[in-house]
Amino acid sequence: MSSDATNENGPDLTQGVAIESFGDSGLQAGHVGDDRVMIARVGDEFLAVDAACTHYHGPLDEGLIVGDTVRCPWHHACFSLRTGAALRAPGLSPVGCWSTAVRDGKVFVLQRLAPSSGSIEVPGQAPQKIVIVGGGAAGFAAAERLRQLGYAGNLTMLSDDDAAPVDRPNLSKDYLAGSAPEDWLPLRDSAFYADQRIDLRLKVSVVRIHTATQEVELSDGSKVPYDRLLLATGAEPVRLPIPGMDLPHVHTLRSLADSRAIIAGAANARRVVVVGASFIGLEVAASLRTRGLEVHVVAPDRRPMERVLGPEMGDFVRQLHEEHGVVFHLENTISAIDANGVSLKAGGRVDADLVVVGAGVRPRLALAEQAGLAIDRGVTVDAYLQTSVPGIFAAGDIARWPDPHSGAAIRAEHWVVAQRQGQTAAMNMIGGREKFDAVPFFWSQHYDVPINYVGHAESWDAISVDGSIEGRDCVLRYLRDGRVLAVASIYRDIDSLRAEVEMESDSV
Known part of the structure; x- marks a missing residue:
């Protein structure tokens, strides 16, 4: 790569960029050798991280700074600007961090920093055995987050699928269209589960939950004991x-x-x-x-x-x-x-x-019903994603949770919601008290047109349109009694991110 100060990847950040060049976004992208890097201005600090989201390589430099984090414009993944940690799905892997220095009115990127472990201190009373039923978005996100948090106990993941967890949105989008190879689909390679000591069992059918003895029974009659159980059984096509x-x-x-x-x-x-x-x-x-x-x-x-x-x-x-x-x-x-x-x-x-x-699909509730869990068009959970039976949690397509933004108990069949619920459930299964208060988000792709949607509006009395729908440059706000419940957008990524942030602070 050329050593010129500027090339197709932007300025050479080792040569410094003027502080005055930072616009309203507070983000400045460039390169360090072959690496694409961005600098984020947070107050009087300048923090540098890799410029590509680890989900679908979205341009983080076109995203939104929120506190000391940055959110991806494409699918709303969130990363720490201080540690690079992937804080919220769909980003699962961290971004790299770089050291910076300020001299003579310029910001310089110096060198890549060693990865931060990011783990927390797991409580001493953390459960010894956690079992996850389901091999989809919520189950995988929970298993990975448990190890990221430093949980060292036995971790078993039971899936009736014949494939390890995959990027399910791709199954109807690029993979089905023939523009994404199959090796893009696994969320992690096969070595990951062994390295992380996750006992992933495929083609396994769970037929019964024994709440009194804290065991799940498999179709072959064997039983797997648990101290904490996560039901992430997902949905099945109608x-x-x-x-x-x-x-x-x-x-x-x-x-x-x-x-x-x-x-x-x-x-x-x-x-x-x-x-x-x-x-x-x-x-x-x-x-x-x-x-x-x-x-x-x-x-x-x-x-x-x-x-x-x-x-x-x-x-x-x-x-x-x-x-x-x-x-x-x-x-x-x-x-x-x-x-x-x-x-x-x-x-x-x-x-x-x-x-x-x-x-359409319907939630897979048979196990929860058999176990006597409270059911209301889904598995009823509290703000911490725990069911009516202590020690059993639910996440993903089956979970109906108290949504602080709409003020109602809702259930959403969204990939990102399932992942984020899995991450929250992971924290709470090892003794945390983290409320699930993320604003629902999903995206849909039709040819070259993406539609992003934040919030949850089962009904509305007005829709305001900013921009042109036909021109593929718009934001639609779905309102009830003057309050925005949801926002859909086409090629208005920053507006979508800002709507998410506004809804996070506007709980009922």
Whole structure:
């Protein structure tokens, strides 16, 4: 790399940048040799860290400083500017830290610092045996955070999947579209679990929880004892009660095996019917259009995603997909599937040699119900994610928690929410008292258009629009009684981050 003060990666930070060059964002990116680094101004201090988010390599220098942390503009990961620690999912790995010096009105980056351990002192009464049921976002995040916190006890992770935890959002997005290789999918490589002494057991089915003896029973009759238990069983796709759902060319999408099967089916298919205009359904539609298939979407809605995003954004999403060749059959459902297509309830049929059903998911509650845990359209947990049975916690798609921002008990099927709940549950299972008060966040990708959403609005009485939805440069605020409950945005990353921060300080 050139030793010039400035190149395509910005200024050479070892040569110094003028303090006066820091704009309102307080962030200045450049390079140190081959490393892309950024400097953040925090009051009178200048802190330097790697400039790429460890999640999807988002540009942290385009993010938002909050206190002595920085938040990624793409998917709202949060990192400490002092230690580089990944504080909040979806960022799981730390960013590197660099030393700095200020001389003659300039800030210089000096050298990379040794990683900080970041562990806390685990209480002496911490449990000896923790069992996690579930191999998804919440379960993995909890296991990793436990070791990061310094927990040294026995840690067992039981998953009925045949693959180690993967980056599930990619299964309907880039991986399904063919633009991300499969080796990007594992959240950690196989050596991680051995190195961290996480007893990951795949293809294991938990059939019963014995709360009196604190054991979980497996399908082979064996039992695994626990002192603390985390239920992170997630959700499963809804299977329609119609003829033909079990045909070999009909798929749902939840696991890596599901995504692989759809990709294999797409290789020899010409036309696909996607059943459902949910986020997953439309991401599948976009991905399969990218693969060159003719795509038809059948859904009962008047507009795609209107229930979550409102009519104007719903119209935009439909138009976006139609611009890419998707054909919609809205206010309609399928009554049967056969080897050559689907029959529509309103009459007629659509020929297809591949069918993907994205009709929503339902939380997997059987274990919690059997164990006698309090249930209310999900597993009821308190602010610390503990269930009605002491020592048993729940996180992810199954958990209904008291949300301080909406003032209601809510359940959200969001990847980032599940990860953050897993991290909070980890702290509390070893004696912490950390409330789960993160603002819900998710993102969806449709071709080259990302939609970010913060907050939770099951209903609203007004939607304000700042910018242009059609111009793909907008912020929508969902209000009830004048109060902002949620914010959706397209290419307004800083506005999305600021909305998150505002909601964090605006609890009911």
